[in-house]
Amino acid sequence: MLSHLDDLASRALQHVGLTLVALLFGFAISFGLAVVAVRHRTTYGPIIGISDLLYVIPSLAFFAALIPITGISFLTVEIPLVLYTLLILVRNLADGFDAVPSEVLEAADGMGYSRRERLRRIEIPLAVPFAMAGLRLACISTIGLVTVSAVLGDRFGGFGFFILEGYSRSFPTEIYFGALPSILLALAADTLLIRIQRRLTPWSRRASAGGPEEPRWT
Amino acid sequence: MSPASGVTVEFDHVSKHYDPREKGPGAVNDLSLFVPAGKICILVGPSGCGKTTSLKMVNRLIEPSSGRILIDGKDIAREDPIELRRRIGYVIQQVGLFPHLTIADNVAVVPRLLGWDRQRQVARANELLELVGLPPDRYSRRYPSQLSGGERQRVGVARALAADPPLMLMDEPFGAVDPIVRERLQNEFLRLQRDLAKTILFVTHDIDEAIKLGDLVAVMQIGGKLAQFGPPEEILANPASDFVARFVGADRGLKRLSLVRVRDLAPRPVVMARAGEDAADARRRTLADDYPYLLLVDAESRPIGWIHQRHIPESGPLTADVAEPMSPLLEPSDTLKDALGRLLAAGVEAGIVVDERGRALGILTFADIGELLRSGAQGST
Numbered sequence: 115m116l117s118h119l120d121d122l123a124s125r126a127l128q129h130v131g132l133t134l135v136a137l138l139f140g141f142a143i144s145f146g147l148a149v150v151a152v153r154h155r156t157t158y159g160p161i162i163g164i165s166d167l168l169y170v171i172p173s174l175a176f177f178a179a180l181i182p183i184t185g186i187s188f189l190t191v192e193i194p195l196v197l198y199t200l201l202i203l204v205r206n207l208a209d210g211f212d213a214v215p216s217e218v219l220e221a222a223d224g225m226g227y228s229r230r231e232r233l234r235r236i237e238i239p240l241a242v243p244f245a246m247a248g249l250r251l252a253c254i255s256t257i258g259l260v261t262v263s264a265v266l267g268d269r270f271g272g273f274g275f276f277i278l279e280g281y282s283r284s285f286p287t288e289i290y291f292g293a294l295p296s297i298l299l300a301l302a303a304d305t306l307l308i309r310i311q312r313r314l315t316p317w318s319r320r321a322s323a324g325g326p327e328e329p330r331w332t
Numbered sequence: 333m334s335p336a337s338g339v340t341v342e343f344d345h346v347s348k349h350y351d352p353r354e355k356g357p358g359a360v361n362d363l364s365l366f367v368p369a370g371k372i373c374i375l376v377g378p379s380g381c382g383k384t385t386s387l388k389m390v391n392r393l394i395e396p397s398s399g400r401i402l403i404d405g406k407d408i409a410r411e412d413p414i415e416l417r418r419r420i421g422y423v424i425q426q427v428g429l430f431p432h433l434t435i436a437d438n439v440a441v442v443p444r445l446l447g448w449d450r451q452r453q454v455a456r457a458n459e460l461l462e463l464v465g466l467p468p469d470r471y472s473r474r475y476p477s478q479l480s481g482g483e484r485q486r487v488g489v490a491r492a493l494a495a496d497p498p499l500m501l502m503d504e505p506f507g508a509v510d511p512i513v514r515e516r517l518q519n520e521f522l523r524l525q526r527d528l529a530k531t532i533l534f535v536t537h538d539i540d541e542a543i544k545l546g547d548l549v550a551v552m553q554i555g556g557k558l559a560q561f562g563p564p565e566e567i568l569a570n571p572a573s574d575f576v577a578r579f580v581g582a583d584r585g586l587k588r589l590s591l592v593r594v595r596d597l598a599p600r601p602v603v604m605a606r607a608g609e610d611a612a613d614a615r616r617r618t619l620a621d622d623y624p625y626l627l628l629v630d631a632e633s634r635p636i637g638w639i640h641q642r643h644i645p646e647s648g649p650l651t652a653d654v655a656e657p658m659s660p661l662l663e664p665s666d667t668l669k670d671a672l673g674r675l676l677a678a679g680v681e682a683g684i685v686v687d688e689r690g691r692a693l694g695i696l697t698f699a700d701i702g703e704l705l706r707s708g709a710q711g712s713t
Contacts, residue, residue, distance in 0.1 A: 224422035317434075
């Protein structure tokens with residue numbers, strides 16, 4: 115039983131690690147692509163289209179296709195995981211930048227923000243709710259996908275290792291033993307991200323944070 | 333009153349043409365005008381007349397196709413647009429407050445861009461919020477979504493004033509609020525400007541607003557041509573073309589009422605008595621006057637109400653309970669248009685003129701206003 119717990123802990127660590135790396139790189143790449151897509155409208159369609167298209171590749175096939183190139187390695191696991199986050203993140207980030215009201219941008223330009231300052235101080239903070247919504251989805255989907263990487267051997271897969279093992283031994287308890295923590299991890303991560311978003315965007319909580327109620331005209 | 337802190341602005345044969353296939357804002361055609369320092373110049377005209385385009389060329393959000401714009405005699409085309417904009421206040425109709433920043437941080441946006449230290453930013457934001465009537469202790473830490481439209485617009489004005497720019501550009505700043513709030517904001521704007529003496533370019537499609545606020549009014553017509561440029565009195569009295577006459581409206585005689593203020597007319601004297609004074613004496617004075625009412629005032633001379641001469645007791649002290657409800661109170665800074673409106677709304681013939689502390693000075697009647705209209709007398713502004 116103790117060794118089981120040990121196993122569980124190391125698999126949990128692995129699961130979280132694989133997820134974090136995928137999200138980190140996925141977010142960085144998506145951010146760049148979204149900025150390009152919004153700045154240069156003609157690239158918007160192709161960028162969104164390609165990131166959508168990547169998602170239709172079945173994950174098993176993706177891992178298999180990479181093996182001749184990258185072998186059975188960390189990269190083979192991460193490349194598909196990263197690319198799968200693009201569908202969600204690029205779209206959400208681009209939507210987030212697009213959702214910044216035009217009068218806010220006009221005011222920023224009129225006040226004398228340079229393009230870089232405007233992006234950094236206005237557009238990025240205002241895109242945070244969209245970015246976080248995307249990140250939550252990408253996080254849940256990545257945590258699920260990590261289990262599939264168990265097919266690449268027992269060095270990968272996180273909790274997926276138990277699922278696969280349980281399946282090969284026709285031992286359903288072990289399947290639950292893998293699936294349940296994976297589900298719990300996804301829920302915990304989602305809760306954490308919601309917390310972070312609240313912390314980052316105090317302004318989007320419309321509840322009365324101060325002062326007596328004033329008459330509203332708009 | 334501080335000396336004029338504004339700068340001169342000059343449009344020198346400025347045109348802006350757009351690609352005809354492109355549906356952009358209005359074009360501007362050979363616009364030349366000069367705005368002296370410290371004056372409010374209103375650009376007014378129907379939509380598509382190029383007024384907003386003209387405004388945005390001053391802070392180079394739009395570049396002219398030809399011609400020059402000079403601020404304080406210097407051609408702005410030679411300046412860095414970012415630097416230029418930080419020296420010009422900018423207010424737009426939709427306000428465009430930054431939703432993720434608190435009210436104080438919104439106001440301090442330009443000081444922050446200019447690299448002021450944090451303490452100075454906060455002090456300036458507080459000072460400005462106070463100035464626009466939003467007590468900083470209640471407002472500075474709130475977010476724009478927690479404010480009403482009128483409050484947001486005040487924040488927009490405070491933000492534009494933050495770095496004390498000599499020139500302000502205002503694009504329909506009061507266009508998105510309801511008429512009551514708009515009127516209040518307009519009055520406060522005029523009060524502020526008396527002290528600040530900025531040079532202000534102000535765009536509106538509302539001729540009444542133009543007449544009320546402008547030292548100078550530039551009437552523009554479709555195609556971006558300047559139809560007339562001058563003080564509002566002159567535009568109302570002598571429209572330069574059929575277009576201007578139609579645009580200012582058939583009621584331009586009435587509109588002149590908004591150029592004259594209550595203080596420009598001598599209030600008609602009326603018999604007054606304080607509550608508690610001897611009724612017999614007040615009665616005698618009222619009967620001797622041709623106006624049949626006595627105005628009862630309190631110890632500080634603030635009006636309480638009217639007493640008809642027949643209802644004044646023959647003896648004893650005057651008491652407030654015999655007084656009838658009051659006429660509208662008119663302040664010296666009210667325009668005659670507003671005064672007339674208030675008389676009409678109250679359904680009475682006369683309003684009581686009071687000074688800044690609410691002390692009764694006399695009355696103003698329909699007849700006084702009618703006489704002014706007939707005589708064509710013009711007020712000072």
